[in-house]
Amino acid sequence: xxxxxxxxxxxxxxxxxxxALFAVIVVTFLLMRAMPGDPAVYFAGLSATREAIEQVxxxxxxxxxxxxxxxxxxxxxxxxxxxxxxxxxQTVAYEIATRLPASLELTLFALVLALAVxxxxxxxxxxxxxxxxxxxxxxxxxxxxxxxxxxxxxxxIYVFYYLLGWAPAPLGRLDSxxxxxxxxxxxxxxxxxxxxxxxxxxxxxxxxVLPAVTMALFVMAPIARMxxxxxxxxxxxxxxxxxxxxxxxxxxxxxRYAFRNAMLPVVTTLGMVFSFMLGANxxxxxxxxxxxVGSYALDALVASDYAPVQGFVxxxxxxxxxxxxxxxxxxxxxxxxxRIEA
Amino acid sequence: MTSTLxxxxxxxxxNPVTLLAFGLLIVMLLAALLGSSIAPYxxxxxxxxxxxxxxxxAHWFGTDQLxxxxxxxxxxxTRLDLAIAVGAVSLSxxxxxxxxxxxxxxxxxxxxxxxxxxDTIMAFPLFVLAMAIVAALGNNIGNVVLATAIxxxxxxxxxxxxxxxxxxxxxxxxxxxxxGNSALRALRCHVVPNALPPMMxxxxxxxxxxxxxxxxxxxIGLGVRPPTPEWGILVAEGASFILxxxxxxxLFPGLALMLAVFCFNLLGDGLRDLIDPRRRT
Numbered sequence: 001x002x003x004x005x006x007x008x009x010x011x012x013x014x015x016x017x018x019x020a021l022f023a024v025i026v027v028t029f030l031l032m033r034a035m036p037g038d039p040a041v042y043f044a045g046l047s048a049t050r051e052a053i054e055q056v057x058x059x060x061x062x063x064x065x066x067x068x069x070x071x072x073x074x075x076x077x078x079x080x081x082x083x084x085x086x087x088x089x090q091t092v093a094y095e096i097a098t099r100l101p102a103s104l105e106l107t108l109f110a111l112v113l114a115l116a117v118x119x120x121x122x123x124x125x126x127x128x129x130x131x132x133x134x135x136x137x138x139x140x141x142x143x144x145x146x147x148x149x150x151x152x153x154x155x156x157i158y159v160f161y162y163l164l165g166w167a168p169a170p171l172g173r174l175d176s177x178x179x180x181x182x183x184x185x186x187x188x189x190x191x192x193x194x195x196x197x198x199x200x201x202x203x204x205x206x207x208x209v210l211p212a213v214t215m216a217l218f219v220m221a222p223i224a225r226m227x228x229x230x231x232x233x234x235x236x237x238x239x240x241x242x243x244x245x246x247x248x249x250x251x252x253x254x255x256r257y258a259f260r261n262a263m264l265p266v267v268t269t270l271g272m273v274f275s276f277m278l279g280a281n282x283x284x285x286x287x288x289x290x291x292x293v294g295s296y297a298l299d300a301l302v303a304s305d306y307a308p309v310q311g312f313v314x315x316x317x318x319x320x321x322x323x324x325x326x327x328x329x330x331x332x333x334x335x336x337x338x339r340i341e342a
Numbered sequence: 343m344t345s346t347l348x349x350x351x352x353x354x355x356x357n358p359v360t361l362l363a364f365g366l367l368i369v370m371l372l373a374a375l376l377g378s379s380i381a382p383y384x385x386x387x388x389x390x391x392x393x394x395x396x397x398x399x400a401h402w403f404g405t406d407q408l409x410x411x412x413x414x415x416x417x418x419x420t421r422l423d424l425a426i427a428v429g430a431v432s433l434s435x436x437x438x439x440x441x442x443x444x445x446x447x448x449x450x451x452x453x454x455x456x457x458x459x460x461d462t463i464m465a466f467p468l469f470v471l472a473m474a475i476v477a478a479l480g481n482n483i484g485n486v487v488l489a490t491a492i493x494x495x496x497x498x499x500x501x502x503x504x505x506x507x508x509x510x511x512x513x514x515x516x517x518x519x520x521x522g523n524s525a526l527r528a529l530r531c532h533v534v535p536n537a538l539p540p541m542m543x544x545x546x547x548x549x550x551x552x553x554x555x556x557x558x559x560x561x562i563g564l565g566v567r568p569p570t571p572e573w574g575i576l577v578a579e580g581a582s583f584i585l586x587x588x589x590x591x592x593l594f595p596g597l598a599l600m601l602a603v604f605c606f607n608l609l610g611d612g613l614r615d616l617i618d619p620r621r622r623t
Contacts, residue, residue, distance in 0.1 A: 023461075126621065148599055280469070298562055317470070
């Protein structure tokens, strides 16, 4: 019974996510067709004749009407074909698939880091309103959302690389003296762990810490803020008073009664947090020369190479739609009422 | 009015940080207005003899790789950064509020279309969407303002929709309708003004965010182009010198940007305490 209703929730949310995904595809398609520059000229090369350009235009389907082009585009998408990059000559799908793990590793690490700091901070601040923890969390959260990620990244590099020499040079995922672990998941930390190479894991973590902290600092603030607010709300409610009056221990009241209820709005804010993170990825990757999808898209953007940019925007948006789906399901796991409604 | 003032004084007294933020805002506005006349040097004048100099008495914030005075560049950039943020936020406030108010007031298909549109915007990671918009429409300042406005739009539209929705059936709206006001007039003169205070809090919090987004876009080379002084670009120019230890090129514009955003966020918080003490977080 329980599992059945959860499955129904997943199916229902999936169906609701499909129109969003379609809208994302349409918007991306239209935006990229509006991009300045003629892709046919780029593909044909600088010295191409007018006829050669026309030929390329026909080959790419750019001579057809917009709706026809869209149908062609959908057909390519269905086959997993995101087009070809002009600058690197590789297919966009291949490049994104090889670079996505780097971005995901960074994002996941930063998220775990942010949650590990923000949740306890928010709970502490809520249980002791007006105390120094509360004030600290207030200052930290307001300062945290005011920090431009690219600037925090540079500051951290200056302090921990240039001044203290604790961090390695901010040039990618792994120092050039190391060779990457055998590819299983694409996440260097996980792969080196699977390969049982502790020294390599250390080297990967060293490179990962600064960019991850940079990103975590930025998203910690909304999580801590929301945790504090919703914990305060939960702690002030009648069922907590009843639980306390019934003589339950402080820990039980705080974690089993208040925390579980307070988690709902926090899980909802995670949607916004992911939106921030996927965007901040681009900036952090640029600062730390991190070879993820964001820096790939930026290089392509500079070269007016539109297929990679389109592939990047589409990948990010699909990922975001997917993450929102996960959040919805998570919400259903925490709150049984949502399952019953589904 | 006096009670509002008294309440304002109480809020400021309770939270002196708001007063600090207000002071910061005034400094920032002065810098935006007078920036180019109080700057000690021409922000674009190069002087290769004095390049990459650390902060000194002649150059308080040091000089960059072309010998340009960083203090002057940071000061002059204030106007542009502020203008982009204010322009983008006003645009999305006006359009978003109008659209959201219509959606909340008329419901039915108007609501469905507008909600669908805002949902589509929200389906993207917002900074990525802004990047795509600037890349597609052309790399200039106008499009940065437009892109920042578009990604802020859903917040206003959703908020206005919710605020208008709860007031749609209120007694005073019905009274206004019954005394012969058209639906649009009732919406414009009776519903929207009452929904404005919570929206203003959003505006203040949003200004900081818009500023971060615009600076982020120019940091990655979209929108404002060098040598125009703008905080995001100034940080980007200093980025390559961090590794060799020339910290002042990136630090001062970065700090200016951070302070500006911090100021708007604090003001937003203060404004929220003033308008709705219960929502304080």
